[in-house]
Amino acid sequence: MASVAIVLLGIAGMLAGWFLYSKFIAEKIFKLSESFVTPAHEVNDGIDYVPTNKVVLWGHHFTSVAGAAPIVGPAIAVYWGWVPAVLWVVFGTIFFAGIHDMGALWASARHKGKSMGALSESVIGKRTRALFMIVVFLVLLMVNAVFGVVIANSFVSQPNAVFPAWMAIVVALVIGQLIKRQFSLIPLCIIGIIVLYASVYAGSYLPISLPETIMGLSDKASWIxxxxxxxxxxxxxxxxxxxxxxxxxxxxxxxxxxxxxxGAVFFSLPDITAPAFNTATAVDTPSIIPLLFVTIACGAVSGFHGIVSSGTSSKQLDKETDARFVGYLGAVGEGSLALITIVAVSGVALAASPQEWHEVYSHLGAGSVSAFITGGANLIEQGWGLSVSFSSTILAVMVVLFAGTTMDSGVRLQRYIIQEWGEIYQIPALKNGLVATLVAVGTCLLLAFGAGGSSGSGGMIIWPLFGSTNQILASMTLLVISVMLIKLKRPAIYTLVPMMFVIVMAFLAGIIKLKEYYLAGNYLLVGLDAIVLVVSVLVMLESWSVIRRFKAVQ
Structure with a gap:
């Protein structure tokens, strides 16, 4: 029964954020204007810059930023207890993620669809741009290299998910052509969902696996x-x-x-078996502060969202006022996924008793996606009567498709960054879309197979840096938005306060990880972590200098 209270209070808080807080920020702080000509209309090249229906764009934005992260982060962080996880997801969505995503969309649209790294030059300065883009590229490299591994692992362990995952691409191609020909969106949506779930059902009878070795590479490496x-x-x-x-x-x-x-929560009314605050953590468990705030990123606030907002979404914004629907409501969607993940891994659907729950969550990092799929499938079976096998396939396909859309957008965003470098440093070859894409994919594969050998898992080597690096990037994005607001003589407290909180938590987490990597003798991560920390400090100092100079002449 406690799960229902968690759901009702969490959703009520996020809906209040959407109807009240986001409306205030959109109208009074960002002052979104319906008459502003967005880059999608100003450029409209039919490839990257395309005016898009806000509902369709919301779908792109939400699934691109979501990936598997709003499942993985909360499913791990619940180890410290479900109360801190729920509080950070709900309040993070309302006051951090929604403002961050909507603000990045607005800032980019006001600068011809530039990425957050590129537009930081206009807002702060050239040195900041160079530093910012290093962090952006590093985050994209991590995401793309690792999500390739995540999907490949899922294909190997869940061969039933392979057919529906690729069938979704076929469905999307057909729907894209029909939308282009002005077919009605609602029936296309209904038909698409029906075909997709039919393929999920078919997939349970059509498992697809690659040979264990192909030209000396494992099946996982071949999938990558x-x-x-x-x-x-x-x-x-x-x-x-x-x-x-x-x-x-x-x-x-x-x-x-x-x-x-x-629906399963309301039908089955499951009890919570996880502790509200876990006092029986393992001896080597790191402190909840600051690690909670970098473990749950997507679902509370995430720097990767700023890359997507200012990378692909801003180039498709039909009206500037759509930034609220796409950005803030996208964050609410992600927060709702994070919230139900916490419920799925905290209740009787996963573990019938507190003792069983502690057996599943024996240490920080246990549970994760497997706990979500198991708990979620049992929850659906209890609430709706669907078989656990079919429910597991649905959730596994959902995880794979989310990771796939994030990877799609991530490679495109990497291409944008490389093309922007070509423009900035006048390197004609890098301005070419095909060349930039080859460089983007080449760097990912170089990391995957250069650092990981024939397994292709090299991205996992630097993945431990993602949490703190991603949140430092979020604070840097909020800082750019804040400087932009200050220059426009508008209140910046609504972005500065979240920025200061996130940078403190992320920086402390980075310091803790730096010590951890050093003691473990992992000098690659020591070097990369040190670079990110130094870059973040330099960006903060540069921004503070700009704010002081601007205040002095007012």
Whole structure:
């Protein structure tokens, strides 16, 4: 029964944020204007800059920023107790993530769709731009290299998910063509969802596996190469052809998944078996502060969202006022996924008693996606009567498709960054879309196989840096938005306060990890962590200098 209270209070808080707080920020602080000509209309090249229906764009934005992170982070962080996890997800969504995502969309749209790294030059200065883009590229490299591994692992362990995952691409291509020909969106959405779930059902009878070795490479390594070839092609296609419809269909799939999970809570009224505050943590467990705030990123606030907001989403914004719907409501969608994840891994659907729960969560890092799929499938079976096997396939496909859309967008965003470097440093070859894409994919594969050997898991080596690096990037994005507001003589407290909180937590986490890597003798991570920490300090100092100079002449 306690799970119902968690759901009701959490959703009520996020809806209040959407109807009240986001409306205030949009109208009084960002002052979104319907008459402003967005880059999608100003450039409109039919490939990257395309005016897009706000519902379709919401689907792209939400599924691109979500990935598996709003599942993985909360499913791990609940180890410290479900109360701190729920509080950070709910308040983080309302006061951090929504403002961050909507603000990045607004700032980018006001600077011709530039990425947050590139527009930081206009707002702060050239030195900041160079530093900012280093962190952005590093985060994208981590995300793309690791999500390739995540999807490949899922394909190997869940062969039932392979057919529906690739079928979703076929469905998206067909829907993209029909939308381009002005077919009605609602029936296309319904048909797309039906076909997608039919493929999920078919997938349970059509498991697809690669041979254990192909030309000396394991099946997982082969899947990684196939996925990056696909991502390279997908990143070069016009956004309306694959990216938008695929993300939109995945967004609708998420709504169905959330309906099943939340409905199951109200039908079965499950009890919570996880502790509100876990006092029986393992001896080597790090402190909840600051680690909670970098473990749960997506679902509370995430720097990767700023990359997507200012990378692909801002180039498709039909009206500036759509930034509230796409950005803030996208964050609410992600927060709702994080909230139901906490419920799924905290209740009797996963563990019948507190003792069993502690057996599953024996240490920090236990549980994660497997706990979500197990707990969520049992929850759906208890609430709706669907078989655990079918429910598990639905949730596994949902995780794979989210990771896939994030990887699609991530490679495209990497291409944007490389092309922007070509513009900034006048390197003609890097301005070319195909060359930039090859460089993007090449760096990911170099990391995957250069650092990871024939397994292709090299991205996992630097993945431990993602938590603190990602949140430092979020604070840097909020800082750029704050400086922009100060220059416009508008209140910046609504972005400065979240920025200061996030940078303190992320910086402390980075320091803790730096010590941890040094003691473990992992000098690669020591070096990369030190670079990110130094860059963040330099950006903060540069921004403070700009604010002081601007205040002095007012």
């Amino acid at each position: 190469i196939i996925l990056f070839v696909y991502a390279m092609i997908a990143s070069l296609l016009p956004v309306w052809m694959l990216l938008q419809p695929r993300d939109f269909i995945n967004g609708m799939q998420l709504i169905v998944g959330l309906f099943l999970l939340y």
